Amino acid sequence: MKLLTRETDYSVRVLCHMAAKGNKQWTAAELYLDLRIPRPFLRRILQMMNKGGLLESRKGRSGGFRLASAPRTIKLADVVRLFQGELRLNECLFKKRICPDRKHCPLRSKIQSIEDYAVKQFEGTTIQSLLQGN
Amino acid sequence: MKLLTRETDYSVRVLCHMAAKGNKQWTAAELYLDLRIPRPFLRRILQMMNKGGLLESRKGRSGGFRLASAPRTIKLADVVRLFQGELRLNECLFKKRICPDRKHCPLRSKIQSIEDYAVKQFEGTTIQSLLQGN
DNA sequence: TATAATGATACTATTATTATATCATTTTAC
DNA sequence: GTAAAATGATATAATAATAGTATCATTATA
Ligand code: FES
Ligand code: FES
Numbered sequence: 001m002k003l004l005t006r007e008t009d010y011s012v013r014v015l016c017h018m019a020a021k022g023n024k025q026w027t028a029a030e031l032y033l034d035l036r037i038p039r040p041f042l043r044r045i046l047q048m049m050n051k052g053g054l055l056e057s058r059k060g061r062s063g064g065f066r067l068a069s070a071p072r073t074i075k076l077a078d079v080v081r082l083f084q085g086e087l088r089l090n091e092c093l094f095k096k097r098i099c100p101d102r103k104h105c106p107l108r109s110k111i112q113s114i115e116d117y118a119v120k121q122f123e124g125t126t127i128q129s130l131l132q133g134n
Numbered sequence: 135m136k137l138l139t140r141e142t143d144y145s146v147r148v149l150c151h152m153a154a155k156g157n158k159q160w161t162a163a164e165l166y167l168d169l170r171i172p173r174p175f176l177r178r179i180l181q182m183m184n185k186g187g188l189l190e191s192r193k194g195r196s197g198g199f200r201l202a203s204a205p206r207t208i209k210l211a212d213v214v215r216l217f218q219g220e221l222r223l224n225e226c227l228f229k230k231r232i233c234p235d236r237k238h239c240p241l242r243s244k245i246q247s248i249e250d251y252a253v254k255q256f257e258g259t260t261i262q263s264l265l266q267g268n
Numbered sequence: 269t270a271t272a273a274t275g276a277t278a279c280t281a282t283t284a285t286t287a288t289a290t291c292a293t294t295t296t297a298c
Numbered sequence: 299g300t301a302a303a304a305t306g307a308t309a310t311a312a313t314a315a316t317a318g319t320a321t322c323a324t325t326a327t328a
Pocket of ligand 1: 105106107108
């Protein structure tokens with residue numbers, strides 16, 4: 001099971017790669033050469049990151065992408081949310097049919113606790129902290 | 135994203151249901167009537183739990199399934215392991231191609247920490263504790 | 269010995285993820 | 299002005315994992 005999808009994972013790499021080189025602007029082609037992420041896939045996630053406010057883009061001939069904000073302000077949680085939505089490890093498979101009281105289901109509450117922990121980790125991790133190796 | 139698959143989830147229900155009624159023996163048909171888990175699917179997971187040592191089975195005319203051990207000794211981690219294998223939230227998508235040092239990859243180590251937490255929760259939860267609601 | 273149970277296993281369906289392909293639009297170098 | 303080089307938008311295909319079904323063999327006993 002993968003906690004992070006490839007979209008998320010690739011995107012983190014892109015962000016880290018960009019952040020490591022200051023405030024440079026990058027074309028999809030350049031990023032492809034450096035990171036070897038499948039090209040059309042890379043383009044799509046760049047566009048999504050642009051829409052999602054993680055990147056800025058310039059169109060046209062000398063266009064490209066750059067970070068929309070400082071690496072220390074970009075949280076892993078933002079990336080996960082963009083590509084995977086709000087983390088939900090906890091979906092009840094039974095919708096009332098079996099479990100009489102979802103709120104107090106002990107199984108759910110364990111999973112909820114794991115989810116909370118994961119979200120806390122994601123919130124506490126920034127692109128900058130990843131670059132610094134902690 | 136589901137941290138527990140249906141196989142795991144259904145199986146926990148089966149185990150809890152059985153545990154709530156002492157050491158009774160159950161046929162697949164009885165469990166179906168009580169839990170409404172899709173019949174062929176239910177039969178398959180019962181057989182897997184038998185092979186995996188969580189249940190005992192008796193074949194033949196008055197056969198059926200029963201718990202192989204006391205509810206306080208059956209851990210959620212056992213069920214997860216049986217159906218989902220060793221929890222691995224952490225698979226590296228890049229196999230050496232990009233990340234120079236997997237061991238010290240800060241992204242992986244965050245995820246590893248979440249995985250460790252999850253496993254700890256699973257190890258600390260038993261069928262009995264679920265029945266008791268904690 | 270017919271019946272009612274599990275054992276084994278092959279198969280299908282559904283869904284989510286991953287990846288590709290195309291064409292439209294924008295900007296600028298010339 | 300216009301060709302070129304970039305992103306924007308979006309439809310589609312491929313793959314893999316999960317979920318669910320179906321069938322026949324084997325076993326034990328009423
Ligand atoms: S099973 Fe749905 S919440 Fe307990
Ligand atoms: S990416 Fe493979 S481990 Fe860091």
